[in-house]
Amino acid sequence: MTCAATVARVEADTEEGFERPETEAAQRLAAGARDRVRFEEEALALADQVYRVARHLAGSREEAEDLVQETYARAFRSWRSFQPGTNLRAWLLRILTNINIDRGRRDQRAPQMQALEANDYFLYDRLAESDDGITDEERVVERLSQDDVVAALSAVPHDFRDVLVLVDIGDFSYQDAAQILDIPIGTVMSRLHRGRRILKRELAESAVGERT
Amino acid sequence: MKDPCAHCEEMMQPYLDRVLTDEEMSEAEAHLDECEQCRRRYRFEESLRIYVRQAVDEQMPPELKEKLAALRIPLD
Numbered sequence: 705m706t707c708a709a710t711v712a713r714v715e716a717d718t719e720e721g722f723e724r725p726e727t728e729a730a731q732r733l734a735a736g737a738r739d740r741v742r743f744e745e746e747a748l749a750l751a752d753q754v755y756r757v758a759r760h761l762a763g764s765r766e767e768a769e770d771l772v773q774e775t776y777a778r779a780f781r782s783w784r785s786f787q788p789g790t791n792l793r794a795w796l797l798r799i800l801t802n803i804n805i806d807r808g809r810r811d812q813r814a815p816q817m818q819a820l821e822a823n824d825y826f827l828y829d830r831l832a833e834s835d836d837g838i839t840d841e842e843r844v845v846e847r848l849s850q851d852d853v854v855a856a857l858s859a860v861p862h863d864f865r866d867v868l869v870l871v872d873i874g875d876f877s878y879q880d881a882a883q884i885l886d887i888p889i890g891t892v893m894s895r896l897h898r899g900r901r902i903l904k905r906e907l908a909e910s911a912v913g914e915r916t
Numbered sequence: 917m918k919d920p921c922a923h924c925e926e927m928m929q930p931y932l933d934r935v936l937t938d939e940e941m942s943e944a945e946a947h948l949d950e951c952e953q954c955r956r957r958y959r960f961e962e963s964l965r966i967y968v969r970q971a972v973d974e975q976m977p978p979e980l981k982e983k984l985a986a987l988r989i990p991l992d
Contacts, residue, residue: 737991740989741991744988744989748981748984748985748988751976751980751981751984752975752976752981755974755975755976755980756973756974756975756976759972759974760972765974769977769980772976772980772984773980773983773984773987776984776987777987780987780988780989781989823925824925824928824929824961825925825957827964828956828957828960828961848967848971850971850972853967853968853971853972854971854972857968857972871933872965872968872969873969873972873973878933878935896929897929900929903968904964907964
């Protein structure tokens with residue numbers, strides 16, 4: 705091989721050698737960008753569902769909007785930690801509840817339940833005892849305005865309300881709620897059951913002026 | 917023997933959450949078939965859950981959606 709030919713060969717190799725990684729890097733970048741855009745679009749498509757849950761985890765509409773915005777800002781920054789194929793809505797809610805807790809919401813300890821905790825039939829029984837004893841759905845609607853229900857839900861202490869909102873409003877499974885809140889599934893079940901009872905006691909108060 | 921209505925009350929929440937075993941489910945249903953009072957209470961609870969869910973449902977303000985879209989990280 706002549707000297708000139710060797711140089712030409714080396715130059716060609718070098719060019720190739722430089723070119724290949726550049727192309728691969730560019731391809732990787734493009735694939736990463738595609739994945740990120742897809743992630744962002746999927747996350748944004750869930751925003752309405754995330755807000756519906758956030759609205760009742762937070763104390764007010766403003767707080768909920770703020771929480772959702774911070775959640776999305778974090779999610780967009782740390783999108784690579786989301787494992788594709790897993791539950792994106794639960795992942796977003798996990799971020800949201802963490803932010804909510806970081807904000808010191810937990811400073812307020814859930815109050816000890818009074819000895820007289822309503823049982824599961826509490827609201828039904830109170831309605832049955834009142835007036836004409838009708839306890840069908842119409843009676844509930846007739847006695848409780850939307851505002852009453854929202855106020856009753858917000859009166860449920862945080863620890864119980866978080867679970868209640870995730871399962872009964874957000875339609876998450878016990879398992880998802882346990883992962884989102886990072887608590888054992890048994891705790892989810894007991895808080896959910898007690899939370900529902902507390903809610904019914906609050907509703908009874910609105911419906912028939914019951915004080916317990 | 918345990919009061920069957922009290923036992924039925926204990927099963928109401930897991931029944932409506934559909935987390936009872938087949939055996940427990942049959943047990944609850946057998947009691948509900950013969951007990952009008954428990955049946956009405958179960959129906960009431962089910963309606964109440966639906967009502968609560970509808971009553972607290974609140975759509976996201978449209979401007980929030982725009983704010984969230986603006987948080988997207990621009991492509992380089």
